[in-house]
Amino acid sequence: MSTVLSLVEKKLASLPLPVQVQLPNGEIAGAPSPRIKLIVRDNATLLNLANGQTGKLGEDYVEGRFDFEGPMRDLMLLASSILEGSPVDEARGNAFTRMVRHVISVVRHSKERDAKQIQFHYDISDDFYKLWLDERRVYSCAYYAQPDYTLSQAQEAKLDHICRKLRLHEGERFLDIGAGWGGLLLWAAENYGVDATGITLSRNQHAHVNRLIEEKGLSGRVRMTLLDYRELDETQPYDKIASVGMFEHVGRAQLQGYFAKLNRLLRPGGLILNHGITAGGVYNAEVGAGMGEFIEKYIFPGGELTHIGNELIQIADAGLEDLDVENLRPHYARTLWAWSDALEAQLDAARATLKGDNAERSLRAYRIYLAGCAMGFENAWIAIHQVLLQHKPTRGRSDELDEPADLSYPWRRSYIYKE
Template sequence: MNALSHLAASLVDRLAVPIALEWPGGRAGPANAPVQLKLREWHQLAALLMGRIGSVGNAYVRGELDIEGRLRDVMDVAAELAHSPLQTAPPTPWTRVLRRARSRRLHQRHRDAEQVRFHYDLSDDFFALWLDCRRVYSCAYYQNPAMTLAQAQEAKLEHICRKLQLQPGQRFLDIGAGWGGLLLWAAEHYGVQALGITLSRDQHAHVQRLIEQKGLQGRVEIRLLDYRDLPPTERFHRIASIGMCEHVGMANLDGYFVQLWQLLEPGGLLLNHSITAGSVHSNPMGAGLSEFIETHIFPGGELVHVSEQARSLSACGLELLDAENLRPHYARTLWDWSLALESQLGRARELAGETAVRAYRLYLAGSATAFERGWLSLYQLLASRPDGNLGTGELRGAQCGYPFNRAHMYREPPLPMFCGAGQATSV
């Protein structure tokens, strides 16, 4: 025990952010430190000293230790203790076999539905506390650093629609449509015939209500449906997959892009927007961080490196046209969500319970830190299904409507902003 106490005191002295650390029978660090950790068990001190941040987070969620302080400071301490959680060594062949077997087991239809509902059906009112007014639950796009969260989310919706070059009358599919932000934006601003699918009962009911309130019946449809159950006879001019690949599983990735190829009209465009692994080998993050997320937030979630996504969609007959890294945009988005949640913790506990609130406090701030430090990334990949006609498009050989330049993505005038002026945007 004395050796552990000595190591704890030495660790506290080395940290860049001062912390006050208490454990059974001892303490270290200045009493007025900006971060306060109060441990109730000796094994928690051992986990802390070994950099097992996921284990420390689990204990916090269970109420077995307390953390006080500004979350930015808390996460700076956690990042220092974890060092770099990126596992850069390639997995062994046996490890790859085990991962694929586990991925297949986790991503059967019934398990995917259970896993999605575990997360997204927690409480609509809870998510509404800290998302923007459209409840867009994916990386925002801060074209201007002064943008509010709501403005940046609208800019993201517009950015996606411009990349896809949506036109009135086109059939548009939104896979994993969430609370309908993109689906409704595309229908209202671009006149498309829009279909969204989701496995979340709460999200499905919410979007159905919005369709009725806005009088969009006949133009917009939302289905409670697994992507694998979309009829192969249906075809779409444009497809968006926003925050969906994370739930597909690496074992199903090729099958997913094959399905999108089949659903896409020849010459059509696909935009895949998803979180990607920081390691080129798609290794889970170390220090117990990936396990924490899977246990408390996204069961069954799996990330691959962007190079693996590019390989997969290309192997399935899609042509990669444009890749854009929005990593720091997601860090900013997550800090904005974190700030909004921190401002309403009492109401959040009433809606979701203490355990869920503790998990989401660490998840939002911890994920923001992971994106800032490059442990995770966020890519938008724009791809086409070439139609084989060399005369299609502005340039000979395009074989789709993509102009092979980015002028349409950044055209003037400035975007209209309709929602949520005045929200706080920094922590």
């Protein structure tokens, strides 16, 4: 105990904010006037603190092995400060380790496993998500087109940002893969007049969006289906396709097949917008220091990240061309802090929405998850990219024209960023 305590005291002395720790025996270590206080209940947690195991500390909190007093943002400052090195510096590994990772990725992403993994996360409680998301329940990175935007304004700006990139027009067949609670699907239908199809593996989201479609009188040209993307019908290609916050669930081993499927679902001259979280490191599939394991265990089982460089390779191998690539990393940090702040402001109400024996553990996990991801985006351990795609050009296209008849994409970007 004395060795662990000395390591903890050494760690506390190096931190950029005053921290106090109440030890399992009731003794107090650290700053007399702290910004954050940790109430630790076992020695293993002290060791994780001393060794900078941020992800394991997250698990310790979820399992009740420590509590804290003070702002969540200060807890995250503490978490980032105790790290030993960067959590995205991971060796490439040899041929055998790469093969093992590939096999694991294949096994963990069958259609049955993916459905269970999606339902584990998204079907926890609609009322819980409603508390801290915006009114449309858009559960993906917002776009702060103006610095003073509220979360709701920034989410609407994101929805329109995607629609403008895709150049949606009235009557076009639009597909939203992983349509969530219907924010983009309904925005595109109501503001751009498209014939819209959404798919999800979440039963709660499926029921919620179909209620909204009925209430809004959109049953004739908007539909939401409980369906795996691999089962989408390819006989009637879509004019425009969006996939927002979904390809993180696909698995690295399935990425080429995923983009090849999108290729086959797109009509000639159509556009695809893929919006998803990417790895900050070139080779890592998750954030290190135990943070990736925390998310796998408590939040997103089966989630796998890849670097934007690898994403672009898979896109090219699948027969698609990247037209525009935008990194929205700072926008997601701000979005996540908005979600975290909203959850922290109503913890009792959030607790009441969660049922069963694991309700308190779930709430603790989401508190750490939202704030921890905000920290991850702030530090560039993870990023998020919107990539606009089309079929690879073939010989004979009239690309010298600004508006060629066989393409949907003009040379210049002004149409995307124009207010």
